Amino acid sequence: MCYAIPGKVTAIKGKTVTVDYFGEKKTAINEIVNLKLGDYIYAQGGYVIQTIPEREAVEVLETWKELFFELRETDVRLSRRPAEETGVSKSISLILDKAAEGRELKREELLRLLLTENPAELDQLYKTANFLRQKYLSNSCCVHGIIEFSNYCKHDCTYCGIRRSNSIIKRYRLTDEEIFSAVDEAVEKHGFKALVLQSGEDPEYPAERVAGLIKEIKKRHAVLIFVSVGEVGREGLAKLYEAGARGVLLRFETSDPKLYANLHCGDELEDRLQDVRDAYSLGYLVLTGGLIGLPGQTEESLLNDILLTKELKAEMYSFGPVLPDGPKTDLVLKILAVSRLVDPKNAKIVVTTGFETLDPEARRKGLLAGANSVMLNVTPLKYRKLYDIYPNRAHTEETIEEQIKSTLELLYSLGRAPTDLGI
Numbered sequence: 001m002c003y004a005i006p007g008k009v010t011a012i013k014g015k016t017v018t019v020d021y022f023g024e025k026k027t028a029i030n031e032i033v034n035l036k037l038g039d040y041i042y043a044q045g046g047y048v049i050q051t052i053p054e055r056e057a058v059e060v061l062e063t064w065k066e067l068f069f070e071l072r073e074t075d076v077r078l079s080r081r082p083a084e085e086t087g088v089s090k091s092i093s094l095i096l097d098k099a100a101e102g103r104e105l106k107r108e109e110l111l112r113l114l115l116t117e118n119p120a121e122l123d124q125l126y127k128t129a130n131f132l133r134q135k136y137l138s139n140s141c142c143v144h145g146i147i148e149f150s151n152y153c154k155h156d157c158t159y160c161g162i163r164r165s166n167s168i169i170k171r172y173r174l175t176d177e178e179i180f181s182a183v184d185e186a187v188e189k190h191g192f193k194a195l196v197l198q199s200g201e202d203p204e205y206p207a208e209r210v211a212g213l214i215k216e217i218k219k220r221h222a223v224l225i226f227v228s229v230g231e232v233g234r235e236g237l238a239k240l241y242e243a244g245a246r247g248v249l250l251r252f253e254t255s256d257p258k259l260y261a262n263l264h265c266g267d268e269l270e271d272r273l274q275d276v277r278d279a280y281s282l283g284y285l286v287l288t289g290g291l292i293g294l295p296g297q298t299e300e301s302l303l304n305d306i307l308l309t310k311e312l313k314a315e316m317y318s319f320g321p322v323l324p325d326g327p328k329t330d331l332v333l334k335i336l337a338v339s340r341l342v343d344p345k346n347a348k349i350v351v352t353t354g355f356e357t358l359d360p361e362a363r364r365k366g367l368l369a370g371a372n373s374v375m376l377n378v379t380p381l382k383y384r385k386l387y388d389i390y391p392n393r394a395h396t397e398e399t400i401e402e403q404i405k406s407t408l409e410l411l412y413s414l415g416r417a418p419t420d421l422g423i
């Protein structure tokens with residue numbers, strides 16, 4: 001199973017290449033020496049990760065062609081936005097019309113959207129976000145795999161099940177061989193082209209050791225690697241980049257410094273943000289965002305979180321509910337939809353596993369409210385339940401095959417192509 005469509009290189013300008021996918025042009029960053037016009041490539045997360053022989057590319061494209069256009073038609077149909085809907089106030093209607101025209105919304109307008117509880121207005125908000133996602137980013141949907149290789153953490157964040165002081169949970173670390181074989185299986189058997197390596201902030205895994213793992217993985221596979229191992233500092237980030245990682249997943253959790261310090265045992269939000277900024281400045285794709293439903297969190301604060309995510313130049317937005325006593329589904333959907341309105345042309349917005357745990361229909365609902373990215377858990381099953389950051393986490397019992405099957409069924413029913421076609 002393949003989660004990327006090969007594209008043909010039609011222009012090369014320095015490190016930026018233009019790639020053609022069935023007539024649609026996208027750009028991607030290239031680090032492959034000797035890439036030529038006319039080459040076929042796979043791009044993931046905006047990076048060219050692999051060239052492929054023409055014959056193989058043509059074969060894959062042939063199998064995709066009909067499906068690609070069929071899916072796009074379904075997506076266009078499902079993302080139409082009714083001009084008027086009964087029950088929507090004039091003021092909300094005007095704000096959403098302005099957003100649909102691609103105009104930037106003011107802070108008070110965004111806040112007005114976050115504060116509405118009116119079902120008709122929420123419906124129109126989600127449809128507008130979905131319309132914008134389709135208009136600017138078409139129907140591609142990132143499908144990344146995630147491998148949780150250690151649940152040890154030296155921190156003690158109050159909301160987190162794997163915090164240091166939780167003595168009830170069983171701790172684990174995958175051996176290097178187990179990590180490599182999980183990667184081999186994800187890439188070779190299932191066709192993943194982007195993987196997240198995730199752990200708590202585990203002192204047994206300093207940046208040097210993670211870098212060693214990445215080097216070996218990059219030697220074996222053409223795959224885009226994201227790291228999600230907590231704060232490693234600029235030097236650590238540089239080592240991981242040098243080893244071949246190209247994405248960092250590091251949520252700031254909340255833009256409110258006081259709230260952050262309460263959650264993170266007095267740590268400073270600024271330090272966290274510096275890590276995210278360093279990641280961006282080193283050339284990483286940044287995946288960041290916050291928590292929804294923290295005690296004392298207001299819509300104002302949540303809006304600040306969304307705006308901060310954009311300010312941090314995030315490639316991917318990740319907002320998840322605080323669990324187990326999560327917020328209402330609609331609050332999460334509002335955050336996803338407003339994120340889309342704030343960053344309509346670029347954002348890859350993730351439906352988080354946390355949201356899927358809160359609401360079994362989260363993926364469908366999120367993808368219809370502006371989101372365009374999902375993650376599948378490819379951690380070996382025997383460890384998956386142990387990464388217990390909150391109770392009853394979704395997908396801890398499903399095999400990778402089962403997750404792929406249900407994801408593809410859902411994506412196809414919504415007209416989405418499980419691909420990642422550049423920036």
Ligand code: SF4
Nearest residue numbers: 153155157160163200
């Ligand atoms: S939230 Fe992250 S840093 Fe905090 S305890 Fe959990 S894994 Fe560790």
